[in-house]
Amino acid sequence: MVEPFESAIALLCTIPGVDRTSAVAIISEIGIDMSQFSSAKRLCCWAGLTPGNNQSAGKKKSVRITRAGVYLKPALVQAAHAAVKSNSSAYYHIKYERIAKRRGKKRAIIAIARMMLTAAFHMLQTGEIFNPSDLFQVDMPIELRNKQKEKALRQAAKLLIAQGVVSPEHIKLPA
Template identity: 35%
Template structure:
């Protein structure tokens, strides 16, 4: 939906209208006719709506829409930071400098970089210093956005439930809920998995039923967060760790992590539907996350 479309939806909602947003990918097939104008299109849309045959796109709540904006804004900082870090790596590599640190942008790594600047040209020193300043600035801005996310979700029961999953913090829990919005709009865990694009493609004809790779339909942000969370959770949950190792032996690492993501999204459905915490939660870890969220939410704007 366009920016102006969001404005119109907001105004209509404010005065009590029930909004129905047509799915453009389906409508284009229906309205591909010789006679096409605003009046005809409006009539056809109204007729489809009356017959219950209008393919619609879900409209998120104002709360979820705002939360989604914050989450995606925060991710844009992360992407910018990654790009700048790659440029730092390139400068160091071009000068033959190797930093012996797990994280070269941590305290130890930064000290080693500073000790190595004598091996850089004047131009390289200037660019490196400017890039490191940009990283510091963007990380600080990213942190303030995540503080705002904490303020937004501190009383959100669903986000608090998801934070009981090991490896899933404030940001990832908020990101998932901003995409799911209201769990009651999904009638089953399979429907949620399909919405996330985590079900296999199917090509069925007669007795032939071919299953392919996952569809990857739906919000890419949700899949990105789910894959990241799956890599973490197999380190904490003994049950999912065993499941992952079992699938790796049969199908390999890549297909195994996709299977874990599918299990995780279906687990999330059950948690949100029943209001239950994660079965393999680590209470001490969950409490640390909750304390961190309360601390960040209490910071001044």
């Protein structure tokens, strides 16, 4: 039954954590025609992966995710758990750790599932394989990260001197 969708299944299998059964579940729920969703945010909302925003008089009430997507959401959460524990790609693991540190583990898994669904939306729309735009920043070597920080500090110091905020003798420029 999934034979006409083999190319889309192979495309979704390039996402870390998504295997063939997860890809079949995703395609069976959302299809391969992404024109019915105007954006990735609309797809995530339809799937029930966006938190509600119920505020009144400065009080936040419920920020729980909706009950929509009863078949898609569990498949994406399962794929998110697999992606976080994956040894082949640390991309989602690093993102998960950053989010879990400040928001908690369950919210972090939902955030990873939402990232995966957003990636699937764009992949099915454009036909490109999984290639996150910020992968270089996530897997950046420490030496290169330190070099970029030093460069940013030099540029900031030069800007402060040029604007006349600080005099040159008060700032020690990194080498």
